[in-house]
Amino acid sequence: MTIQIYNTMTRRKEPLQLRQPGHVGLYVCGMTVYDRCHIGHARVMVVFDMMVRYLRATGLQVRYVRNFTDIDDKIIRRAGELAISIEALTGRYIQAFQQDMAALAVLPADIEPRATDHIADMQQLIGRLLANGLAYQSDGDVLFSVDRCHHYGQLSGKSLTDLEAGSRVTVNEHKHNPLDFVLWKAAKAGEPYWPSPWGDGRPGWHIECSAMSMRYLGEQFDIHGGGLDLVFPHHENEIAQSEGSVGCHPWVRHWVHNGFVNVVAADGQREKMSKSLGNFLTIEDLLQHYPGETIRLFILNSHYRSPLDFSYALLAAAQAAMDRIYGALRAALPLTGDSPCEPVAEPLDQSDRETKRFLQAMNDDFNSSQALAVLFELVRQLNSAVTQRDRALACAMTGQIRRLGTVLGLVNTDVNSWFQRRPSLAAIDAAEIERLVCQRNEARQGRRFAEADQIRQALTDLGVILQDSASGTSWSWQR
RNA sequence: GGCCGGGUGGCGAAGUGGUCUAACGCAGAGGUCUGCAAAACCUUCACUCGUGGGUUCAACUCCCACCCCGGCCUCCA
Incomplete structure (x- = not known):
């Protein structure tokens, strides 16, 4: 039985084709670590974790790489706001991420590289792009020239002319084409930087994923995944710079993207949950109310490519299903x-x-x-x-x-x-519950049902549900 | 404006040419069981798949038009 997998590049399901039979190289774009994870992040992580678990269950050897973006504008800004170092900030949120993932039963990736540990790899790629004539220097920046890339726009189904026509990108003097993107950013005062052949600076966003994926999976690999919003420009740019630097096509065999999580507002309007819209709920918030497995079931109950509307009512239904x-x-x-x-x-x-x-x-x-x-x-x-x-x-x-x-x-x-996961507000502990259950069963055996019902009612009032069966009485906390 | 997805029962969600009078979960109804409950089990709950046309022996599934919703084109999972 072959595995069919949808490829964003071709917009159809295709049989999974592996470069090396029995082995899967998978790269997923991870978190930019400057804040807690929200449900949108939970979805990507759960969905790809599910895929990895399944691929392994069928006997395939999977090498799963998922990065941390630990240097970018938002991180710098946030660290500044909190007056802490960048390392302290990213360290804090990497730890938070790992806690959230553990709660969702998301296994660690085999390799979880950080961008700042791969600056040299990125510089090497940038050097090759310059040597290949696909990049140019301008005011201390190094930019990728999209006009030099034949395939540009293929993944997202856009053409350069359409993009330029509808472009919201402000025309920038030092770009040959407004869609050119930065590979290396010249250092600004007060910001972290690394030395480079093109002057002090730091990497652009897209280059890190090219560098880290190829570092651990080779110059070509099987599956590259992420949220649907990364298709353009992030993944489009990754393809351009990766193929341009190492000169292979196709760089990645299968492009896999999961759908968004939407939030349904009070007026019934739904919109994508995102950091920039400020309408996100963190995993930490949800875990106050429901176990991670319930959140996981909620996510896996719909197909990974469909949009997923979030609400607490839906989560309650998932909880009931888990209880079943x-x-x-x-x-x-x-x-x-x-x-x-x-x-x-x-x-x-x-x-x-x-x-x-x-x-x-x-x-x-x-x-x-x-x-x-x-x-x-x-x-x-x-x-x-x-x-x-x-x-x-x-x-x-x-x-x-x-x-x-x-x-x-x-x-x-x-x-x-x-x-028997104890709710935080519980006014009774397990030992006391067990004691009352025994007392009630004695009453039942003596056919003193009024007394038994009284005890059951008392427990119900405290949020404890009893179930009698042939093999005894079991109890649970009310949901 | 350009380009993508999507509209299935009270809710969520699969299915995508005949096996669909449409899986599964939640909620509801009736029954069995139980001291009573709860849980479980059984039965029931869309003659219908946004609207209107068309293709076909046959469409929810393909084609066309229309309406509505979401997304991308800028950072975003």
């Missing part, structure tokens, strides 16, 4: 024992109908939405198995749910801790 999965696993616990969780040690095969359908969905441009549907079918089967007290089937289904869930980065939590 964990609810089934919990109900099965008395039958299956504590940890029938099978690690994904071996590549997924098509041994059963559900796994086959799961693979088919994921092979079709990572259709996580359909894959999730398979997961929920397994959940129903597990519930039935538990009702029928079919231990073998319950164990099998539990294993399947854990196994396929892991491929999506879901179902990572211990069942009881999922339901």
